[in-house]
Amino acid sequence: MKLDARVPGGPLADKWSRLRNDLKLVSPANKRKRSIIVVGTGLAGGAAAAALGELGYKVTAFCYQDSARRAHSIAAQGGINAAKNYQNDGDTIYRLFYDTIKGGDYRSREANVYRLAEVSNAIIDHCVAQGIPFAREYGGYLANRSFGGAQVSRTFYARGQTGQQLLLGAYASLNAQVAAGNVTVRPRTEMLDLVVIDGRARGVVTRDLVSGAVECHVGDAVLLATGGYSNVYFLSTNAKGCNVTAIWRAFKRGAAFANPCYTQIHPTCIPQAGDYQSKLTLMSESLRNDGRVWVPKAVGDQREPGDIPEAERDYYLERIYPSFGNLVPRDVASRNAKKACDEGRGVGPGRRGVYLDFADAIGRLGEHVIRARYGNLFDMYQMITGENPYRVPMRIYPAPHYTMGGLWVDYYLMSTIPGLFVLGEANFSDHGANRLGASALMQGLADGYFIIPYTLGEYLAGAKLEAVGAGHDVCRSVVAEVEARTAKLLAINGSRTVDSLHRELGMLMLDECGMSRTAPGLTAAIEKIRSLRDSFWSDVRVPGEGADLNQELEKAGRVADHLELAELMCRDALQRNESCGGHFREEYQTEEGEALRDDQNFTNVTVWEHGGGDAPPRQHTEDLIFETVHPTQRSYK
């Protein structure tokens, strides 16, 4: 497999503008004749569909939700970064770029990340023009906050609902294009396969989730903006419907998958309360500014937190990382919480939790100050747990939150299948091995509003695309495959529910391919995943029919793909003999227990190609070349 990232030449800061000078353009008359398929209507997909509609392309946008407004981008709380430097605190495009590269532990492509920082300002301009009510100062100008330990205040926010407001902005722009007749939205429609004709992506096969109809939709290019795959862990902060199917099906049709093992586990989530738990709720990381993390010193100490004297508490983050204390980065906080629980010192139901204690802060600042800072978070905690965090310490535990890995794309956001573009969390491009807070929203919108409208034109202007119809032989055969798969799922009629198998997979993945990983653990996990996959295909029970709204059938298809992805994640984690960002291999750590990168051998992207049939996937690498920044080892001691 030839991997050409097609990064333009010239100095880093000029690459994107130089490329735009040279990109081929599609004439307005020809844009009308080009039909584009967009899958997913979150920030990346919604923005892309709207922006391409504005340009005059004929766009069809698909989403599994009942409305384009509900994609999971909506749940992002914190904010969106941009290098506006409105605070006059020294921010620049370069600094945003540098922080993102460093945050990604030097495992992302310089040129892509620089471009992301470069277009970040235009995103804010556009969103404000759309009517997004970002927080403002009393003078009427935009407010910013510092987020995720950044030294500058560059995060724009709309209460705790920034993702919601940005998504509603993209949805509004999409509506304008629907009204203009340029975009058709197909909600309650799930992509189940990709159609590749003559080596180019030319369409998708979808299932209408209400009627069960399996249909082929053809176009001149296909854009996947279908989000991440944290739900491979079953319990995550993602929406229940988030899934890997679209990109996994594309992978099986020839699109390469990059860095599948890079996942982000968020440290401050509300722990699991019981076996019935369906998802985990994230609370803002800002809680760690005033809360102190601790567990009992003694293994198996089951006393109430108030009964444990100060001397018998282990404020482990403060102990291990005296200079950063409770404010260590996400992955460090997450890993240490897991370690404490693995040692048998966890608290709460199931003993998978650690305390986040505000007693000192309340004593020092008063309850009213804490209430003013975190009142809504405390209320949310109380609503979910029934405990009053002003009185008893909160309990937190890490939860899978974001996946940095995804389909491999070049500088044009095109995958290894010509005509297949991948945007937002679904691609691997910008966050390396770890994503900074408030960067996901930025990336989704950058890809959708400001990158794909340019790079797609280059592809369409340069490609000779034969007209194809939905009755094309390839379409018919892919539709038949999808129907056969659906029929197979319904026919097994075994004894286990989809959820029980998914839960088992999730527990296994969290243990072996989550916050910390080991070679033996991963090797064993691969075997277990295979046998779980066999159980799935021999013993799953999917009730109901195919020609109907059938939520169990939807879940079954997604879990089947998660079961395949999980193995690839483990393989990827197993081959990456280093620790970096969210990927921590216990064998590779410094004496102080810090992640130990191996820049000599692993300054690269691992790119997996489907082996075809049951053959193992083929491994490739794209070397990362750092022309501008120089990788450094981080330390939080």
Add this chain to the structure above:
Amino acid sequence: MKLTLHVWRQRNPADAGAFATYELEDVSTHMSFLEMLDVLNQDLIAKGEEPIAFEHDCREGICGSCGFMVNGVAHGEQPGVTVCQLHMRHFKDGDEVTIEPWRAKAFPIIKDLVVDRSAFDRIMHAGGFITVRTGSAPDANAIPITTENVEHAMDFAECIGCGACVASCPNGAAMLFVGAKIAHLGLLPQGQPERAARALRMVEAMEREAFGACSNFRACEAVCPKEISISGIARMNKDFRRVALAGPAPARGKRR
């Protein structure tokens, strides 16, 4: 604790539908309402029955997917939450719980508790936006907006489009939903150029759907998980009246 559920079951839009009764033992007070239904569904599948279809996605009260009537109240009796945020600790051992889908002509039932809310999308297509070409915006700080206005706009912008307002309105009206969007954009300077046209188009689109009229019952406001105020409806009324009575602005400018 033990619960008795009366759940509306309807196979498809054509089916007449009926209530089915389920007895649940061992419901944990820490469960969310939807997790309680998950557990019931697992049992139903094990027994070879079809699970109850209900809509849900984020399960943290922001996507607006979930929603049904719990004992006659949209999203249940807890104020300011969606049904995915409703926890079982608010129920007592032995309670009977009636679960019904949103009922409105404009929201036809698809299956069990799942309804079709695409009427909302059609209203939004008609005018729920500010027309701005990507890349054409001035600097974000070019137009200062008072915090008062932006916070007020945000109060309305929080709408999650769940449909509880319609479901709870004795008239099946969508005024709170439409009013919230019109108020959100109408309160911001960016929204002014299209303010009149937006009100006209969105209200006309709403009238084309089978929603009822506003009688100022204020049930919508009381059940709204985002606690959106009916003052948005007043703003919509005003904007619509002005434009509808005045007619479109006469074409200005010199003829060439």
Add this chain to the structure above:
Amino acid sequence: MSHSAGFLGSTLGKKVLMAVTGIILFGFVLGHMLGNQQIYLGAERLNHYAELLQANQALLWAVRSVLLFCVAVHIVAAVQVWLRSRAARPVRYRVFRPPAVDYAARTMVWSGPIIALFIIFHLLDLTVGSAHPNYIRGDVYHNVIASFSQPVVALVYVAANLLLAFHLYHGLWSLFQTIGWDHPRFGFVRRAVAVLFAVLIGAGNIAIPLAVLTGVVR
């Protein structure tokens, strides 16, 4: 279709029609109540007032036409809005307990028709006289005393005016909302205005039959 026709065709427009006609009818009800307070000043004063109202027949009928027209528009719009709302929920809930639906709002739908019936009775009783036990044209004072001396009739008047007060309260508060007169600072003013006028008119009207019944006025 002209723009105003489009406006009036919408439920929002119909609500504005109800609000505008409601304001006119409200003005009438207020004037009517205030004028009738002259009953406490004796027969001569009240009958003189009645005579004054009847003095210019052309003007009287013009005013009556306007009121009748307003009533008709108010009722037609109300019925149209009600039918549309009924159609919006063809299948009822088994259990429906919408919170915060206040009593006055809920009663509008039947307080309206009952008040309409009451107005007809009231006209036949004290204007036309055909429903009156002993009607003397021109002697309004006598007619009122005679009518209200019948306990059942007096109670009908009391009950109807209680309903009217509720109707006015919700109507007044609603019309601010319908017209779009809404400012966060005036929120409580709207409610206060509605309560004040509803109580004023209700109390003013109810006091008369009670005064007759208890012999304060005879």
